[in-house]
Amino acid sequence: MASRNPFTPTFGMVPPFLAGRDRILAEMSRAFEDGLGNPNLSTILIGPRGTGKTALLSCIADEAQEKGWLAVNTVAAEGMLEDIIQQAGKAAARLTNPSPERKISAVSIGQLLSLEWVFERTVEGIWRSRMEALLDQIEAHESGLLITVDEVRVEVEELIQLVSTYQLLIRDHHQVALVMAGLPVDATDLIDDKRVTFLRRARQQYLGRIEDRAIRQAMGATVRSAGKTIEAPALDEAVDASGGFAYLMQLVGYFMWMESGDEPAITLEHARYGIKAAQDDFRRGVIEATYREMSAGDKTFACAMLPDEHGSRLADIAQRMGKTASYASTYKRRLLKMGVIGERAGGTLDFDLPMLKDFLLETGE
Ligand SMILES: Nc1ncnc2c1ncn2[C@@H]1O[C@H](COP(=O)(O)OP(=O)(O)OP(=O)(O)O)[C@@H](O)[C@H]1O
Ligand SMILES: [Mg+2]
Structure with missing residues (x-):
């Protein structure tokens, strides 16, 4: 079973x-129903x-x-612009020619596009015209194009080009959307970059702590969907x-599923074994790596949060550090960017990375 x-x-x-x-x-x-003009069509996921x-x-x-949109997915790296064209070209070709037996080869995709861009001088110009030609085709089929970019980094020159061109495409009323994702430090560096100030108006979605209620629902549903049950205390x-x-x-x-073996229900005992194994894994894979990335000042700041049960105030942290609030706020910003801590209602700070608090308490510094 x-x-x-x-x-x-x-x-x-x-x-x-x-x-x-x-x-x-x-x-x-x-946003995909509304199309052009819905602000969520330009979104950055930060977590x-x-x-x-x-x-x-x-x-x-x-x-x-x-x-009904087409979607192309890429990661921020050199070569991404060409990758977007290739993927979008293939998807657009399927729109034009939906019958599977008449698959269009890479060569004929090129022929589908207008050739005007070939005479453009700059690479950026060429890319823009190629995208425009593609979008014209896509829009002729009443569709739009979503570009997703994962792992954004400001150092990737082609990402800057993409964002600048995207802004022009939007200005020209093309049905195009850009959804990007990155670590807090990378996403904020990108948003702060002077070459793409347009991004400051993009929707920013922070993927912070997920509510327990939602975790419970998803965990329960995952277990049930695969044919087991889970006892309430275990969940x-x-x-x-x-x-x-x-x-x-x-x-x-x-790990708790694994522990339950062939049994139809996950019991509290299975859950406890699973939790232990998961925590060992998480500690080795995530917590220790994060701790190594923290500077001495970061660690002092984080440890100054330990006495508080339910969130810390910056003033208290600074006092425990024996420093001014403005000194402490440098480390607050760093830790927020690393995703180690997060802001709570009322402006208090708490740990966003699970288990880090216990780890700091154990390591005893
Ligand atoms: N909303 C969610 N609910 C439950 N599990 C999820 C959810 N989103 C992602 N996961 C799971 O969490 C893990 C991490 O997901 P994912 O790789 O998307 O994270 P990430 O933020 O892209 O990480 P990284 O910054 O390292 O790229 C995966 O095991 C994935 O299956
Ligand atoms: Mg990822």
Whole structure:
């Protein structure tokens, strides 16, 4: 009776049930219905490692396709502009010629496009004209084009070109959307870059801590969809151990499922074993790596948060550090950008990375 483990503790993999992304997906779905002019068509997903940016990008692309858009997915790296053209060209060719037996080869895709860009002087100009030619075709079929870009980094020159050109395409009323994703530090560097000030008006979606309620729902549904049940106290502890963090939820689920073997129900005992295994994994893979990336000042700041049970005020942290609030706020910004801490209602700060607090308490500094 043992069916396949339905949890997906693998980076980039779309889980069977996405926890806590209903609102963003609904907003995006609405945007693809509305088309041009809906502000969500230019969106940046910002979240620390393992919060589910790549998975969400995939789901947004699916949503776009359901609403009749074409979607191309790329990662910020040199060569991305050509990759976008190639993918969009293939997708557009399918629109023009939907019958599968008449598959269009790469050569004929080129012929489908107008040739005017060939005479443009700059590479940027060529790319823009090629995109315009493609978009004209796509729009003739009453469709639009979503471009998703994962792992944005300001150092990637072609990303800057993409964003600048995208702005011009929007200005010319093309049905085009750009949804990007990046780590807080990379996304903020990009948004702050003077060459793409346009991005400051893009929608920014922070993938912070997922609510326990949503984790519970997704975990329960994942278990049931694969043919097992989970006892209520087991689910309670599993949710609690996930700390609102997508990757940790998958790890906990994966190990507790494994522990339950051929049995039809996941018990509290299975869950506890699973949680322990997941935590060991998470600690080695994520917590220790993050700790190594923290500077001495970052660590002092984080440790100054430890005495507070429910969020810390900057003034208290500064006082415990024996420094001014403005000195402390440098480290606050750094840790926010790393995704280690997050801001809570009322302006207090708390840990966003699960288990880091316990790790700091244990290491005793
Ligand atoms: N909303 C979600 N609910 C539950 N699990 C999720 C969710 N989103 C992603 N996951 C799972 O979490 C893990 C991390 O997801 P993903 O690779 O998308 O994160 P990421 O933010 O892109 O990470 P990185 O910054 O390292 O690229 C994967 O195991 C994935 O299956
Ligand atoms: Mg990713």
